[in-house]
Amino acid sequence: MRRRHMLSLSLSLALGTALALGAGTAKAQEFILVQSTTSTQNSGLFDHILPLFQAETGIEVRVVAVGTGQAIKNAENGDGDVLFVHAKAAEEKFVAEGHGVSRADVMYNDFVIVGPANDPAGVAGMNDVTAALAKLAGAEAPFASRGDDSGTHKAELRLWKAAGIDVQAASGGWYRETGSGMGATLNTGTGMGAYILTDRATWIAFGNKGDYQIAVEGDERLFNQYGIILVNPERHPHVKAEAGQAFIDWVLSGDGQAAIAGYLVDGQQLFFPNAEG
Numbered sequence: 001m002r003r004r005h006m007l008s009l010s011l012s013l014a015l016g017t018a019l020a021l022g023a024g025t026a027k028a029q030e031f032i033l034v035q036s037t038t039s040t041q042n043s044g045l046f047d048h049i050l051p052l053f054q055a056e057t058g059i060e061v062r063v064v065a066v067g068t069g070q071a072i073k074n075a076e077n078g079d080g081d082v083l084f085v086h087a088k089a090a091e092e093k094f095v096a097e098g099h100g101v102s103r104a105d106v107m108y109n110d111f112v113i114v115g116p117a118n119d120p121a122g123v124a125g126m127n128d129v130t131a132a133l134a135k136l137a138g139a140e141a142p143f144a145s146r147g148d149d150s151g152t153h154k155a156e157l158r159l160w161k162a163a164g165i166d167v168q169a170a171s172g173g174w175y176r177e178t179g180s181g182m183g184a185t186l187n188t189g190t191g192m193g194a195y196i197l198t199d200r201a202t203w204i205a206f207g208n209k210g211d212y213q214i215a216v217e218g219d220e221r222l223f224n225q226y227g228i229i230l231v232n233p234e235r236h237p238h239v240k241a242e243a244g245q246a247f248i249d250w251v252l253s254g255d256g257q258a259a260i261a262g263y264l265v266d267g268q269q270l271f272f273p274n275a276e277g
Contacts, residue, residue, distance in 0.1 A: 031060035038181030041065035043201035067150030078236030081244035086151035100229035113216035127218035130163035144189030147177025201270035
């Protein structure tokens with residue numbers, strides 16, 4: 001009888017230990033899904049900041065890195081807890097239509113146009129981006145566009161329009177659309193000797209520059225702002241609102257902003273935090 005009692009007690013203890021371990025594992029495996037851009041991924045920023053956030057909170061962040069347009073569509077469908085992109089007008093529309101709770105500025109950098117060292121369009125050193133684009137079009141110099149409705153692509157199209165150039169009419173000629181992320185477009189563009197509009201962070205981190213260099217920079221119209229938004233849990237009840245908001249709060253906090261500012265490649269700061277407060 002005593003042996004049966006001891007066996008029962010052992011089984012109870014084992015079960016209790018297993019349940020406790022299971023609960024701990026479940027907590028350790030808590031995660032959120034962030035819909036973001038290829039630039040934040042390709043630049044290496046997430047590899048730098050996400051382990052810091054997880055160490056502090058125990059929450060894992062899994063990133064879907066696509067063009068901003070696709071990231072917004074995914075978030076509209078409820079495929080994510082947080083949206084972290086760089087197309088302010090589209091982000092504000094996302095919130096206004098009830099897909100997101102609110103939007104906050106996180107950080108900024110800028111866009112640049114890179115090109116081959118021989119500079120066939122003669123734009124190297126220019127800081128008037130629309131004048132440079134007009135020269136590119138006039139020379140029919142090869143230009144590689146992401147063509148993927150990303151934040152970078154949206155900015156590029158806005159600049160072509162400001163320059164008075166109809167790039168759709170040139171599509172398939174000197175104007176080539178890759179339909180790819182920033183890193184892939186840089187690879188394709190450098191391979192074909194084309195000029196490329198890229199965010200500076202991805203360019204700095206890009207490892208296949210060859211003889212390419214920054215040709216056009218410094219125009220205020222090349223400013224590149226990033227924002228962050230919690231996907232609306234009232235629209236999508238499965239959204240992990242508490243954990244998602246914890247990530248947003250951390251990114252906007254002193255610790256998160258310092259982590260962003262502290263990310264350097266070859267001694268160069270890639271993103272500049274500008275959260276309010």
